[in-house]
Amino acid sequence: MNVSYPSWWRPLGRALWGAAFLLLAVSAWMILSKAPIEVQMGPVQKIVYVHVPSAIATLLAFGFTFACSIAYLTTKSWVWDAMAASACELGLVFATVVMVTGPLWARSAWNTWWTWEPRLTTFLILWILYAGYHVVRASLHSGAKRTVSSILGIVLFVNLPIVWMSIQWWRGSLHPQKVTMTGDMRATLLESMLAWIVFLAAAFVTRLRLEWAREAAMDRESEMAPGLARHGRDPRDPAGPAGGRVSA
Amino acid sequence: MNYAIIAYIAVVVIWSVYFLWLRQRLRRARD
Numbered sequence: 001m002n003v004s005y006p007s008w009w010r011p012l013g014r015a016l017w018g019a020a021f022l023l024l025a026v027s028a029w030m031i032l033s034k035a036p037i038e039v040q041m042g043p044v045q046k047i048v049y050v051h052v053p054s055a056i057a058t059l060l061a062f063g064f065t066f067a068c069s070i071a072y073l074t075t076k077s078w079v080w081d082a083m084a085a086s087a088c089e090l091g092l093v094f095a096t097v098v099m100v101t102g103p104l105w106a107r108s109a110w111n112t113w114w115t116w117e118p119r120l121t122t123f124l125i126l127w128i129l130y131a132g133y134h135v136v137r138a139s140l141h142s143g144a145k146r147t148v149s150s151i152l153g154i155v156l157f158v159n160l161p162i163v164w165m166s167i168q169w170w171r172g173s174l175h176p177q178k179v180t181m182t183g184d185m186r187a188t189l190l191e192s193m194l195a196w197i198v199f200l201a202a203a204f205v206t207r208l209r210l211e212w213a214r215e216a217a218m219d220r221e222s223e224m225a226p227g228l229a230r231h232g233r234d235p236r237d238p239a240g241p242a243g244g245r246v247s248a
Numbered sequence: 249m250n251y252a253i254i255a256y257i258a259v260v261v262i263w264s265v266y267f268l269w270l271r272q273r274l275r276r277a278r279d
Contacts, residue, residue, distance in 0.1 A: 047255045054259075093266050100258045104251040207270060213277035 005212045009205065016202035023195035027188070035188040044108040047101050049188055053196035054097040055123075059160055061091030061200060062130065066160075069153030072146060081146040082211030083204075084153050088133055090203050094196075095127045118166035119175040126159045 031049050038045035068084035071077075102120065103113040114120065133156060137149045167173040181189065 044251045046252045050256065050259050093262065097259055097262055100262065101255045104255045104258075108251055203267075210270065210274050210277055213274060217277055 004216065005209065009209070013202060013205040013209075016198060016205055020195065020199040020202045023191070023198055027192040027195040030184075030188040030191055035185050036182060038185075041108055044105065047105045049192045050196075051098060051101040051105060052189060053193040054094045054101065056193055057196050057200045058091050058094040058098060058126075059164070060197065061087045061094060061204075062126075062157065062160055065091060065153045066157035069150035072150045073154075078146065078215060081150060082208060082215065085137060085149060086204055086207040086211060088130060088153065090200060090207060092127070092130050092134065094200070095123070095130065098123065099127055117175070118170035118173045119163065122159070122163045122166045126156075126163050129156050129159060 027049065031046055035046065035049065037043055064087040065084045068080045068087065072080035072084060102123075106115065106120075107113050133149065133152045136152060137145060140148055162169075167175045
């Protein structure tokens, strides 16, 4: 089995990281000097330029996990599962950024760190469930890991439209359905979104290298001891059933 | 301190910790 990544993978990663840093630098410059200070909230409003792009990146990453999970169950090719797990991990980091920056915004805008309004509640449930994806994945070592992860990647996707539509489906949402912004504010937000989406793509390329390295290591192990590496080692092995390997 | 500054510092910290962890796992997988 060929588990080495293609020769263009590293140059692609470098190009994406270059673009991401450039776009993030432009975003920082726009946030600091171009976007006006909002009259009511003051400088705290500038949290929106990292909070909203991170939320969009979260949804994109989990949506990609969903698509790759379907592709894995259809083709049974490990690369799709590796892509799903990588995207899901990055989605969870972006979701954590949203969960940290959100209360800092809420404290200034709503005079509370947390409130059980629809968007906050559904997003917290989303975070917990996708964290559960990684807990389940890390607890499995055999071939079931990929199948179970893919099923979870598909089932958990149900949460995404619920989070997106929560401000319309339930009353009492503090998140506005429409936001009025000046041209400079909108331009800064759009540029920041682009920057964080390119950052997501660059981080995904880097994260997938870990899956490639792990698969290559498993391949080497199975060549050395056929029948053991793929299905977990002998439980009596002092390194443990997984051979001391930390699972994805 | 302004909450916006805290938020942006938090973003840098979260991603830095994540990439340090990722680098550690990459090294371990290659060994």
